[in-house]
Amino acid sequence: MATLRRKKVVPREIVSPFCRGGIFLFSEVNMVRIENVSKTFVQTDRENLHALVDVSLEIEKNSIFGIIGMSGAGKSTLLRALVGLEKVDCGRIYVDGVEITSLRGAELRNYLKNVGVVFQGYNLLYQRNAERNIAFPLEISCWDKKRIKARVEYLLEVTGLKGKEKAYPAQLSGGQKQRVAIARALALNPKLLLLDEITSALDPKTTKQILKLLLEIKDTFEVTMILITHEIGVVASVCDEVAVLDYGRVVERGRAKEVLENPRSEITRMLLGKGGLDA
Numbered sequence: 001m002a003t004l005r006r007k008k009v010v011p012r013e014i015v016s017p018f019c020r021g022g023i024f025l026f027s028e029v030n031m032v033r034i035e036n037v038s039k040t041f042v043q044t045d046r047e048n049l050h051a052l053v054d055v056s057l058e059i060e061k062n063s064i065f066g067i068i069g070m071s072g073a074g075k076s077t078l079l080r081a082l083v084g085l086e087k088v089d090c091g092r093i094y095v096d097g098v099e100i101t102s103l104r105g106a107e108l109r110n111y112l113k114n115v116g117v118v119f120q121g122y123n124l125l126y127q128r129n130a131e132r133n134i135a136f137p138l139e140i141s142c143w144d145k146k147r148i149k150a151r152v153e154y155l156l157e158v159t160g161l162k163g164k165e166k167a168y169p170a171q172l173s174g175g176q177k178q179r180v181a182i183a184r185a186l187a188l189n190p191k192l193l194l195l196d197e198i199t200s201a202l203d204p205k206t207t208k209q210i211l212k213l214l215l216e217i218k219d220t221f222e223v224t225m226i227l228i229t230h231e232i233g234v235v236a237s238v239c240d241e242v243a244v245l246d247y248g249r250v251v252e253r254g255r256a257k258e259v260l261e262n263p264r265s266e267i268t269r270m271l272l273g274k275g276g277l278d279a
C-alpha cells in the first residue's frame with residue numbers, strides 16, 4: 001500500500017557537501033563565469049543526487065562552448081541554473097559581469113531578455129505559424145508592428161526560412177522547426193544563446209545543416225553560444241572549447257580540437273568511441 005510521506009527538510013548549507021568559498025576575478029574576454037557551483041537534489045527514498053559538483057568554467061565572448069556528457073551528467077541542470085530556473089546550493093554564476101545567481105523578479109526578467117534558449121523539443125507555439133512564433137518575444141516586449149515585421153523578415157532570412165513564414169509547426173520538418181526555434185531565440189538579440197541537445201532529434205544530414213547555421217550565426221551576431229550535447233561529432237564540428245561533465249563534475253576541459261585529439265578522461269574516450277568525429 002502506498003503511503004504518503006512528508007518531504008524531508010534538509011538545511012540548505014548541508015545539502016551539497018561540495019560547497020566552499022572562492023575568489024572571483026572577472027575578465028572582459030569572458031561572457032560567462034561559473035564559479036564553484038554545486039547542486040544536490042534531495043531524495044527522500046534514496047541517496048541524495050549530486051547533479052553538479054564544484055563546477056567552475058569560463059566561457060569566452062562570441063565563442064561556441066560545448067558541454068558534453070552522458071545522459072544524467074548534469075548538463076541541463078547547469079543550463080537551468082544559467083536561466084535562474086534552478087537555484088544552486090552554492091557557487092556563483094556571472095554573465096557579462098553580472099552575478100545572476102542571486103537575481104529575482106524584475107532583475108531576473110531583465111537579465112533573461114539577454115538570453116535565448118533552444119531545446120531539443122522545439123517548444124514552439126503550435127497555433128502560431130513560423131513568423132508569429134518568431135514574433136512572439138517581440139510582441140511580449142511591446143515592439144511596434146513595423147519593427148516586428150522588419151525584424152522577423154531578417155530572422156527568417158538569416159535562418160533560411162524564407163517561403164516558410166506562413167507554415168504552422170505541424171507543416172514543418174524537424175530541421176525547419178528547429179530553425180524557427182533558433183530564430184525566435186535570436187529575436188531580442190541575446191548576448192547568450194543556450195542550446196540544449198538541439199540536434200538530438202534530427203537525422204545526420206539535418207544536424208549538419210543546423211550546425212552550419214550555428215556557425216553562420218556566430219559570424220553574423222555578437223552572441224556567445226553554449227551548446228549542450230551528448231554527441232561528440234557536434235562538438236567536433238562547431239565548438240571552440242568544450243567541457244566534459246561526468247556525474248556533475250567537469251572532468252576535462254579545453255580547446256575542442258585538443259580535447260578530442262588527446263582525450264584524458266575515460267568518459268571522453270567513451271564518447272569518442274560512441275560518436276566518432278564525422279557528424
Ligand SMILES: Nc1ncnc2c1ncn2[C@@H]1O[C@H](COP(=O)(O)OP(=O)(O)O)[C@@H](O)[C@H]1O
Nearest residue numbers: 041049051069070071072073074075076077078
Ligand atoms: N528536479 C530534480 N529532482 C531530482 N533529481 C533531478 C532533478 N533534475 C535533475 N535530476 C537528476 O540530476 C541528474 C542530472 O540531470 P540533468 O541535468 O537533466 O542531466 P543531463 O541533462 O546531463 O542528461 C540526473 O540524475 C537527474 O535524474
Ligand SMILES: [Mg+2]
Nearest residue numbers: 075076077197
Ligand atoms: Mg539534458
